[in-house]
Amino acid sequence: MICNRFYSMSEKSKREVHPQAREYFDKGIAALRKDNLDYATKLFEQALKREPGFFECREALRLNQFKRAEKKGSFFKIFGKTTSSSLLPKGQLALRKNPIEAIEVAEQILNEDPYSVMGNKLLGEAATLAEFYKTSVFAWELVMKQQPGDKGSTIKYCDALVNIGELTKADELITELAKAHPQDLEVLQLSKNMTARVTMAQGGYDKVTAGEADYRAVLKDEAEAILLEQENRRSEQESTAESLIREYEGRLQDDPENLKLIRSLAELYNRKKEFDKSIEYYELFNKTNLRSESAVDRAIVHTKLRRYDHQIESVSAEEADKLTEERKAFEIEQIQKLSDTYPSDLTLRFELGVLQFESGDVQSAIRSFQRAQGNPHKEIAALTYLGQCFSKRGMNDMAARTLQNALDKKEVMDDEKMDLLYQLGCVLDSMDKKEESIEQFKQIYERDIGYKDVADRVDAYYMSLG
Numbered sequence: 001m002i003c004n005r006f007y008s009m010s011e012k013s014k015r016e017v018h019p020q021a022r023e024y025f026d027k028g029i030a031a032l033r034k035d036n037l038d039y040a041t042k043l044f045e046q047a048l049k050r051e052p053g054f055f056e057c058r059e060a061l062r063l064n065q066f067k068r069a070e071k072k073g074s075f076f077k078i079f080g081k082t083t084s085s086s087l088l089p090k091g092q093l094a095l096r097k098n099p100i101e102a103i104e105v106a107e108q109i110l111n112e113d114p115y116s117v118m119g120n121k122l123l124g125e126a127a128t129l130a131e132f133y134k135t136s137v138f139a140w141e142l143v144m145k146q147q148p149g150d151k152g153s154t155i156k157y158c159d160a161l162v163n164i165g166e167l168t169k170a171d172e173l174i175t176e177l178a179k180a181h182p183q184d185l186e187v188l189q190l191s192k193n194m195t196a197r198v199t200m201a202q203g204g205y206d207k208v209t210a211g212e213a214d215y216r217a218v219l220k221d222e223a224e225a226i227l228l229e230q231e232n233r234r235s236e237q238e239s240t241a242e243s244l245i246r247e248y249e250g251r252l253q254d255d256p257e258n259l260k261l262i263r264s265l266a267e268l269y270n271r272k273k274e275f276d277k278s279i280e281y282y283e284l285f286n287k288t289n290l291r292s293e294s295a296v297d298r299a300i301v302h303t304k305l306r307r308y309d310h311q312i313e314s315v316s317a318e319e320a321d322k323l324t325e326e327r328k329a330f331e332i333e334q335i336q337k338l339s340d341t342y343p344s345d346l347t348l349r350f351e352l353g354v355l356q357f358e359s360g361d362v363q364s365a366i367r368s369f370q371r372a373q374g375n376p377h378k379e380i381a382a383l384t385y386l387g388q389c390f391s392k393r394g395m396n397d398m399a400a401r402t403l404q405n406a407l408d409k410k411e412v413m414d415d416e417k418m419d420l421l422y423q424l425g426c427v428l429d430s431m432d433k434k435e436e437s438i439e440q441f442k443q444i445y446e447r448d449i450g451y452k453d454v455a456d457r458v459d460a461y462y463m464s465l466g
Helices: 020-031 037-050 055-097 099-112 117-129 133-145 151-163 167-180 185-201 215-234 237-255 259-271 275-289 294-314 317-341 346-359 362-372 379-392 397-408 417-432 434-447 454-463
Strands: none
Touching: 020 037, 020 055, 037 055, 037 099, 037 185, 037 434, 099 117, 099 133, 117 133, 133 151, 151 167, 151 185, 167 185, 185 362, 185 417, 237 259, 259 275, 259 294, 275 294, 275 434, 317 346, 346 362, 346 379, 362 379, 379 397, 397 417, 417 434, 434 454
């Protein structure tokens, strides 16, 4: 179902992440301690691919990047500048559509030059969009070390500090900036607002009363923050959701173009399973925004699929079968439309390929997976599916080459690699390449004797040797 393909955006501690991500992280730390820096990079990247919000891992990756920079010296920095210039346009494009992908591009830049101002700016902006606020702070800290006093960077650094609750530090920085730009009205207003927020946070209202801050703007911002925090924390409770909906719809009458309110209402109605109302607000968001957004269009499709699921649960078995088939056709049609609308979003193209493959449209799936390879974060998965597509069409030599190509890109023995080895073993077996086939199964056997029918295959092979 499409809902499983959406990111949950929040930073996590080591204790909170998936066990596989912890395993990669621990192995990466061990490699870092042994000064095996290139291998540590790959392990940390695998952990972050599994859990993009794994903050301790991102800190470790940064330390590893600095150590590699020290080891490789000036040549490393020259090469890093070349990498930055070639990857930056890709990162800026991803920033508007997929902040997680933009973060990964930023890390590629920082792998070659962790001091890169543009790489750290890209990371800071993308991390903010992904709500990885601690990551955003340390990215902007590095920018500030390279460009102290820069107005734009200081403002974004202060925003990042506010997001993690460091109001006092943000206030000090914006005050210094105001002193350096005494004629800049934007900076002066920001400084006043920040001072007011700090004052209110500390429980003192004297400066606001004395007219030293724009209290109406501050109160509006504070109310917005409190209400949105309530939504995130408690909207699962029906009474709270109802209360928030009444509050938001009342405020929307006075501020009909407030995109935050419109989107929050769409999400609240979605959680209450009032799907038609949710879709109505998502569509209002696009209309008010004067342009469609990939994330919102995805959410509309997701909501319509949830509506199908809700209907399927409440009908007879015969009607459920009919609705399930209708749902499958609808999902393929909608993801195809999204993919055509956002052709540079190769994650969508990959999702489309999976749906086409599952529906038996192998030829269309091949086209989709061949395009999806252009996304470095979907490359191995796309190659894996391509191998299966070629195998289904009896093109076993092409299937074997494709699966081996995917295996060559895998550094770590994980579930994905075991799946690739298993598929390659099956393809080679169907080509009567028994010795090559069994070598793939033996690699899995050494790691996990209970994986599928690997134990039976390997045992049968040794039995045949007598």
